[in-house]
Amino acid sequence: MATNESESHPSASAETKSYSTRRDFLLQVGVVVNTIAGFMIGVPLVGYILSSLIKSTPPVWFSLGPVSKFQEGAMRMAVFENPYRREADGQTARLTCWVRRIQGDQFKVFAANCTHLGCPVRWFEESQLFLCPCHGGAFYADGEHAAGPPPRGLYVYEHKVENGELQIKAGVLPTLAGPFA
Numbered sequence: 001m002a003t004n005e006s007e008s009h010p011s012a013s014a015e016t017k018s019y020s021t022r023r024d025f026l027l028q029v030g031v032v033v034n035t036i037a038g039f040m041i042g043v044p045l046v047g048y049i050l051s052s053l054i055k056s057t058p059p060v061w062f063s064l065g066p067v068s069k070f071q072e073g074a075m076r077m078a079v080f081e082n083p084y085r086r087e088a089d090g091q092t093a094r095l096t097c098w099v100r101r102i103q104g105d106q107f108k109v110f111a112a113n114c115t116h117l118g119c120p121v122r123w124f125e126e127s128q129l130f131l132c133p134c135h136g137g138a139f140y141a142d143g144e145h146a147a148g149p150p151p152r153g154l155y156v157y158e159h160k161v162e163n164g165e166l167q168i169k170a171g172v173l174p175t176l177a178g179p180f181a
Contacts, residue, residue: 060084063165064109070101070166075123075141077112083170097157098123098130099166100141109168110143111155121154130154 064078078099085093096112098121110130114121119134129146130139137148144153158169 060170061160061162061167062170063167064097064099065166067101067105067161067164067166070099070107072101072103075100075125077123078109080168096120097168098154105161107159107161107166108143109157109159109166111157113155114150115145115152115154116148116150 060083062080062083064080070076076099077096079094079096082089082093082095098110098112100108100110102108112120114132114134114137116132116135116137119132119137121130121132121137121139123130128141130141130143132138132148132150135149137150138146139150139154140146142153143156145151160167160169
C-alpha cells in the first residue's frame with residue numbers, strides 16, 4: 001500500500017510560498033518604517049544645516065560704555081544684553097565680557113567663558129591670570145591659554161571705538177555648541 005507522498009503531506013511549495021510572502025511583507029514594512037524614520041530625522045537636520053547658509057544675521061555693533069569708563073592698564077568686567085535675545089531667554093540674555101584697556105583707544109575684549117566647557121572665568125589681579133574654577137583652566141592677560149584642559153585661548157570680541165564709545169560686534173557670539181567663528 002504505497003501512498004502517494006504528495007497526498008499525505010501538504011505541498012511544500014505552498015508552505016514556501018506562504019513563508020516567502022510573509023518574509024516579503026515584513027521586509028516591505030521594515031523598509032517603509034525605516035524610510036519614515038529617516039525622513040523624520042533627515043528633513044529637520046538638512047533644514048537646520050541649510051538654514052544657516054540661506055539666512056544670515058547681520059552683525060550688530062553695540063556699546064559697552066564710554067571709553068573713559070575703562071582705566072588704562074586695568075581689566076574690567078562689562079555686562080550687556082544679547083541683541084538677538086528671545087523672550088524665553090530671560091536672565092541668560094545678560095552676557096558678560098572682560099575689557100582690558102591697553103592704552104588710549106587700544107582695547108582687548110574677551111568672552112567671560114572658559115573655552116573648555118564654558119564656565120565663567122575670573123580675573124585675578126595678583127597673578128595677572130584669568131582662572132576657571134571648574135577644571136583649573138588658566139589664561140594670560142592677553143587671553144592666551146596658560147594651563148589646564150582648555151583647548152585654546154579666550155574668545156576675543158571684534159571691537160571698535162566710535163564717538164568715544166567702546167563697541168563690540170555681536171553678530172557672532174561664542175557658544176558652547178561649536179567652534180568660535
